[in-house]
Every structure is written in structure tokens, then in C-alpha cells.
Amino acid sequence: MVGGTVFTKVPSNVSVFSRAPQISFAICFMPQVMRCPISLLEHTPMLTAPTAATIPTGKTCSRGWAAAAAVAAVAVAVAPFLVWHLRWMSVRAHYEAFPLVVLGAAVLAWVRFRHPLTCASEGPAAPRMMWAGLLVGWVGVVAAEVLSSSWLACVSVMILVPPLAYGLGGREVFRRVLPAWGLLWLLVPPPMDFDRLLILQLQGLTTVWSGAVLDALEVFHLAAGNVIEIDGRSLLVEQACSGINSLFSLLACTLFLVLLTRRGWGRGTLLMLAAVGWVLVANVTRVVLVAMLETRWGVTAATGWRHEAIGVSLFTVAVGLLLSTDRLLEFLTRPSARAAESPRPVPAAATVQMPVPPKQAVRVAAVVVPSFLVIAGLHWAARGNESIAPVTVPSELASSPELLPAKVGEWERRDFGTETREAHNFFGEHSQNWLYSRPEMAVKSSLAYPFPGWHDLTWCYRSTGWQIDSQEVRTPANVPGGFVQVRLSKPGFRHGFLVFCEFDRSGRPFLARPGGAREPLFRHEASFDRIQRRLEGRPLPPPEPTGAAYQFQVFVEGASPLAAEGEEDVRQLFVALQSHLRERWAAEGGAKQ
Structure with missing residues (x-):
């Protein structure tokens, strides 16, 4: 990050950052909880499944092919979005503990389903709320496909779980799946960043x-x-x-x-x-x-x-x-001694039905299977040729001030420094910083990497105390993908002007987009544009790179805002520097990640 007040080579100990919570989540809490369920479940009536005193012994229920087919159809339809979503979470430091959430949900499911199901609590067939929930979930998955929104797909899956459980297994399955379902909501991030x-x-x-x-x-x-x-x-x-x-x-x-x-x-x-x-x-x-x-x-x-x-x-x-x-x-909240001595009422015994797949489960499967297989077919027809390449961390670039030219017009390179942070750091694991100056003005430029995709730099400046006054996306022909320019201010009569763009190791651009809460909307707008181009027969825009992103920026700050001429000079310096960098990488033939 080069927006500070001092431009020097920053030591590696400047950031207070740790991944300790993910580690201690596993070694401090989960082992204790994993040891407690067996003894706790065996001695706590509230946690055990209904015993013979509450529900008579009978044959277990089996939903057979209907339940398996319905669940498989939903899984096939939403699998691409879930893969994208989990890949997105894996490179966000504050979601790196998400595998343990999945493990916790699996433990909750095992605790609730470790006793055989009976058909005693089947409940009414095909209530309206169940069909309404299935319809809302299906519409949500369709909307996620149109908008290319993995977040909306995850929300739709969470909406689908309760009505699907009720339709295939009745009230008993619905009741038992709720704890795991509630924990899995932690995997759905808040909308709009x-x-x-x-x-x-x-x-x-x-x-x-x-x-x-x-x-x-x-x-x-x-x-x-x-x-x-x-x-x-x-x-x-x-x-x-x-x-x-x-x-x-x-x-x-x-x-x-x-x-x-x-x-x-x-x-x-x-x-x-x-x-x-x-x-x-x-x-x-x-x-x-x-x-x-x-x-x-x-x-x-x-x-x-x-x-x-x-x-x-x-x-x-x-x-x-x-x-x-x-x-x-x-x-x-401990009850009084008299209340504690009073025995709990024993639920009345329910009637055990025959263990055959109920008609309700067959009807649900008959509706769910074809409707979600249609979504899966549309997805693979429209996006089957789009690969999901894993984000691999490239090797650190050689620290060299010669990566950028010594002189650009009136600008001369005065200083150079590097900074190394922790992996997946919000500011980039590595950065190389240059200082260019001319009479009465100094500009800081930086190349930071790697990022899993387009990285909104405005959040970084906001975290260090800057306020975003305005931002604008520009797409000149001499900057592939365009760039973002931002005007900033800070208490103490400090003003800043920022220009940045992003590309992969071969110089292929990521499309510039507005930052803040507007950034998520860019993906949806791009999806609508692709659909419109398909319908009109126009050529599609080139897909964005799938590898790690490199972010290049120039930044200038002072006691007063830059005049229009000063902003134009800074933009021209940015265009020249990023063009030199891309041309050099193109000459090297890129790098394998």
C-alpha cells in the first residue's frame, strides 16, 4: 500500500495480522465438542431421539429412489455455483474456517439422524408452504444463472432445504435437518459486500x-x-x-x-x-x-x-x-427446586405407518427432478466451455527498480522499495513501490499481487482513513480493460488522486469497474450484456483471466486537490507506466502459474 505519509521500504512487521482463529477453532473448541456429544447425548433426554417410551418401535421409513433422485437433481443444478462460491470463500481470510462450519453441520446432522426414522410423524401431504418454498428456490437458482451470482445460488439452496426435507421426509426429517441447516447459513456472506x-x-x-x-x-x-x-x-x-x-x-x-x-x-x-x-x-x-x-x-x-x-x-x-x-x-435461568422435581409429561405415542415411499415424496420428486435438470442443461449449454481454473499463487517477482523506466517525460524515478505481507493479505502479499517526481509534484506507484480476481483498491484506502469523494471508470483505447480514477480526502486537509488497473501475469486485463457497494452489480450487468449479445448475434467480449490478478496504481496526495491539468499529467504517467509494464511482460512471454 502506498497511500501513507512516508515512502520508504517498509519492514515485514508493519501489519498486525494472524490466522490464529482458524487454527484454534479446530484445536481448542471442536475436539472438546466432538468428545462431549457421545456422553452428553446418552445422558441428556433433550438431545436424544425419541425412545420407545415416546414412539412405539416399528419399521424404519425409506424414501428410496424418489428422495435420491430429487436431491441429486438439485445438487447437479447448483454444483457449479457452489464450486465458485467455495473457491471464492477459500481466498478470503475471514472465511478460511468455512470447512469447519461444514464439518460442524455434518456433526449436527449425524447427531439428529443417528437414530432410525419412523413414519409416525408424517404430517399432512403437500402443504402449500412446501410447494411455495420449492418454487421460490427454483426461481432463485434460475435468477442466479441469469445473473451469474453464486451468492444468490447459495441463498436459493438454503431456501430449498426445508421444503425439500419436508416434502421427502415429512415433519420428522424437517425437524431433524433444521440445526445443520441453521449452521450452514454462516456460509452465506452478507450481500453487497x-x-x-x-x-x-x-x-x-x-x-x-x-x-x-x-x-x-x-x-x-x-x-x-x-x-x-x-x-x-x-x-x-x-x-x-x-x-x-x-x-x-x-x-x-x-x-x-x-x-x-x-x-x-x-x-x-x-x-x-x-x-x-x-x-x-x-x-x-x-x-x-x-x-x-x-x-x-x-x-x-x-x-x-x-x-x-x-x-x-x-x-x-x-x-x-x-x-x-x-x-x-x-x-x-435455573428453574426452582419445586419445578425441577416435577416430572416432564411424556408425549403420546404416535401411530406407526407402513415403511413404503409415500405418495408425497414421489410427487415432489416428479416435480423437482425435471425442473432442476432443465436448469443444469441450460447452464452447461450456455457455460459448458467456461473453465474454472484454480487460483495458484505465482512466485514472487524479482525485486528490481528497472521493472519501470527511469524517466517518463518530465518524471524521474527517485526511489524504490518492496513490501512483503502474509499470504492472502487484503493489501496483497507482495508489492513493489516506485517514487516518480518532477518539480513541485511527487507520485507514488505500486505493483501489488497476487489477488484472486479483481481487487477493489478503494476499500484499502478507506481502511487507512481516506474517504472516497468520487470515482470514475475510464476505458481509453491505450489502456486495455480501462482504469479507475478516484478522488479522496482525509482529515487534516489531505487530498489524494488515485488511478489503478489490474491484469494477469501475461498482461491480459481485468475489466475496470466501480468500487464499493456498486462492485457486485458489475457482474450482473456484465451477465446481462453477454445474454443480450447472444440474442443479437454480436460477438462476445473476451472472458476475464482466471489466474491471479496484479494491481498497478499511481497515487498522489497533497494539502489541496489537484487541478485538472495535474490530474491529466498523473493519468498520462499512469498510462505510460502500465503500458511499459505490459509490453515487458508480453516480451517475456508471460509466466506459468
């Missing part, structure tokens, strides 16, 4: 609280945006230390515990709120502890194993505090 906005809010809150604690400890520091400067060192409060990573992990732990043990709506809501509070406390403690170690004792803990150890330890403490909160709520 609301999670990024949440990251910014948590970063700001963590920075403010950490600054207050450092003030109380009489540690001299300066908070600028989400950067805490202490003794000339910049500690950037990133996603991990803002709480977004550990928040997702601890919320998943909490929801898993609530659903596994059936804590109830009231107690479960209080536990979820407590989880948010303990995460914020833990992450403020982490920022303060890192700052104290570096300033008071000279111990570098911003990166490396020390930071990982601090993150794991604090997350473990947060889990312990959450479990302690659960025990406190249990004590406060």
Missing part, C-alpha cells in the same frame, strides 16, 4: 478502543485511520486484529454449541451477543499487547510465530470466557 463494511467498522472500533487503552497505559502513539503509529513504527489494524476472523470462528463455535445442546432462543441470542463482546475484548488485547511488546521490551510480535501464539492463546481465552458465560446463564 456488507462484510467488507463490517471489517472497516470493526477495524475502526478496535483502533479506537486500543488507542484508549494505550492512553491509559501512557504509551505515546498516533492513530491515523486504522494505523497506530508508535516510535516510528506503523501497526496496521487489519482484518485479523479487527476481529472479523475470530468473530466468524467464535460465532460458528457458539452457534454450533447452541444448536447441539438446544439452548433455546433466549439463551442462544445472549450467547451470540456475548461472543461478539469477547471477540472485541480479545482483539483489543492483542493490539495492545503487540504494541507493548514492541515499545517496552523490544520484542517483535506483529508477525511470525509470536503473533500466531498470541492469537491462539487469546482466542482460547475467548472460548473459555464464552463457555463461562454459558454456565452463568444456566445458573441465572
Whole structure:
């Protein structure tokens, strides 16, 4: 990132970032919960399936080919979108724990379905709400296909699960699938990049609280945006230390515990709120502890194993505090002794029916199978030739100031520096920075990489305290794919002008698009444009690269906004530099990723 106030070679310990929550999610919480279900389920009546005292023994229900065919048809129709969505989540640091959410849902499903099903709770056949849910889910999948929206496809799948479970297995299957279904909602990110906005809010809150604690400890520091400067060192409060990573992990732990043990709506809501509070406390403690170690004792803990150890330890403490909160709520909500002595009423025995596939399941399968196979056929007909290449991390580029020319018109290269961050860092794992100057103006340029696709740079500047005043997408012929220009401002009478574009290692462009909440809409607009071109017989635009993205930017800041002539000069410098870079890479023949 080159939008700071000092342009020097930045050491690798400037960012306070860790993936400890994902690690501690597995080693601190899941083993304990995985050990507790067996003993807990065997001795807690609330968690066990109905026994012979409640439902008479009878033959188990089997939905046979109808259930298998319906589930397979839905899976085939939505599989491409789920693959895209999981690939998208795997390269977002705050969703890297999503495999454990899937594992937790599988555990909940096993707990609820480990006893055989009976036909005692079949319920009314084909209610209107079930058919309405199936229709809404089907329409959602169709809309996801038209809009190329994996998010909408995931929401549609979640909408489909309850009515599909009810239609194929009745009320009993519907009831048993709900806990796993509820946990899987954590895999659906907020729409319109609301999670990024949440990251910014948590970063700001963590920075403010950490600054207050450092003030109380009489540690001299300066908070600028989400950067805490202490003794000339910049500690950037990133996603991990803002709480977004550990928040997702601890919320998943909490929801898993609530659903596994059936804590109830009231107690479960209080536990979820407590989880948010303990995460914020833990992450403020982490920022303060890192700052104290570096300033008071000279111990570098911003990166490396020390930071990982601090993150794991604090997350473990947060889990312990959450479990302690659960025990406190249990004590406060414990019923009176007289109420505890009163026996629970035993449910009346239900009638056991014959274990044959009910007509309702056959009717549901007869509707679901062809309707979703049609979606699958349309998808492969329209997109079957589109490959989903995995995002591989390219090797680090050789650090060389000669990657860009020494002189461009009046501009001369004055300085060069590099920066290395953690993998999947929001600002890019690697960056090479150049300083170009001419009389009365200096411009910072940067090449940052790798990103899994188009990376909205405006979020990075917002996280460091800049405000976006305006942004514009331009598509000149001499910049393939176009570029984005942004005007920014900052408290203290600071103004900035930013121009950036993105391309792959061979120089093939990613189409420029507006940032912020407008970025998700760009994908939908592009999908509509492709459909319109197909219908009108016009040639389709070239597909975007599927490999890692390289982001090139130029940035200038000052006490007053640039005049129109100054902005034009900066744009011309940007065009010349990115053209030189692409031509050099094209001459090298690209690089295999």
C-alpha cells in the first residue's frame, strides 16, 4: 500500500495480522465438542431421539429412489455455483474456517439422524408452504444463472432445504435437518459486500478502543485511520486484529454449541451477543499487547510465530470466557427446586405407518427432478466451455527498480522499495513501490499481487482513513480493460488522486469497474450484456483471466486537490507506466502459474 505519509521500504512487521482463529477453532473448541456429544447425548433426554417410551418401535421409513433422485437433481443444478462460491470463500481470510462450519453441520446432522426414522410423524401431504418454498428456490437458482451470482445460488439452496426435507421426509426429517441447516447459513456472506463494511467498522472500533487503552497505559502513539503509529513504527489494524476472523470462528463455535445442546432462543441470542463482546475484548488485547511488546521490551510480535501464539492463546481465552458465560446463564435461568422435581409429561405415542415411499415424496420428486435438470442443461449449454481454473499463487517477482523506466517525460524515478505481507493479505502479499517526481509534484506507484480476481483498491484506502469523494471508470483505447480514477480526502486537509488497473501475469486485463457497494452489480450487468449479445448475434467480449490478478496504481496526495491539468499529467504517467509494464511482460512471454 502506498497511500501513507512516508515512502520508504517498509519492514515485514508493519501489519498486525494472524490466522490464529482458524487454527484454534479446530484445536481448542471442536475436539472438546466432538468428545462431549457421545456422553452428553446418552445422558441428556433433550438431545436424544425419541425412545420407545415416546414412539412405539416399528419399521424404519425409506424414501428410496424418489428422495435420491430429487436431491441429486438439485445438487447437479447448483454444483457449479457452489464450486465458485467455495473457491471464492477459500481466498478470503475471514472465511478460511468455512470447512469447519461444514464439518460442524455434518456433526449436527449425524447427531439428529443417528437414530432410525419412523413414519409416525408424517404430517399432512403437500402443504402449500412446501410447494411455495420449492418454487421460490427454483426461481432463485434460475435468477442466479441469469445473473451469474453464486451468492444468490447459495441463498436459493438454503431456501430449498426445508421444503425439500419436508416434502421427502415429512415433519420428522424437517425437524431433524433444521440445526445443520441453521449452521450452514454462516456460509452465506452478507450481500453487497456488507462484510467488507463490517471489517472497516470493526477495524475502526478496535483502533479506537486500543488507542484508549494505550492512553491509559501512557504509551505515546498516533492513530491515523486504522494505523497506530508508535516510535516510528506503523501497526496496521487489519482484518485479523479487527476481529472479523475470530468473530466468524467464535460465532460458528457458539452457534454450533447452541444448536447441539438446544439452548433455546433466549439463551442462544445472549450467547451470540456475548461472543461478539469477547471477540472485541480479545482483539483489543492483542493490539495492545503487540504494541507493548514492541515499545517496552523490544520484542517483535506483529508477525511470525509470536503473533500466531498470541492469537491462539487469546482466542482460547475467548472460548473459555464464552463457555463461562454459558454456565452463568444456566445458573441465572435455573428453574426452582419445586419445578425441577416435577416430572416432564411424556408425549403420546404416535401411530406407526407402513415403511413404503409415500405418495408425497414421489410427487415432489416428479416435480423437482425435471425442473432442476432443465436448469443444469441450460447452464452447461450456455457455460459448458467456461473453465474454472484454480487460483495458484505465482512466485514472487524479482525485486528490481528497472521493472519501470527511469524517466517518463518530465518524471524521474527517485526511489524504490518492496513490501512483503502474509499470504492472502487484503493489501496483497507482495508489492513493489516506485517514487516518480518532477518539480513541485511527487507520485507514488505500486505493483501489488497476487489477488484472486479483481481487487477493489478503494476499500484499502478507506481502511487507512481516506474517504472516497468520487470515482470514475475510464476505458481509453491505450489502456486495455480501462482504469479507475478516484478522488479522496482525509482529515487534516489531505487530498489524494488515485488511478489503478489490474491484469494477469501475461498482461491480459481485468475489466475496470466501480468500487464499493456498486462492485457486485458489475457482474450482473456484465451477465446481462453477454445474454443480450447472444440474442443479437454480436460477438462476445473476451472472458476475464482466471489466474491471479496484479494491481498497478499511481497515487498522489497533497494539502489541496489537484487541478485538472495535474490530474491529466498523473493519468498520462499512469498510462505510460502500465503500458511499459505490459509490453515487458508480453516480451517475456508471460509466466506459468
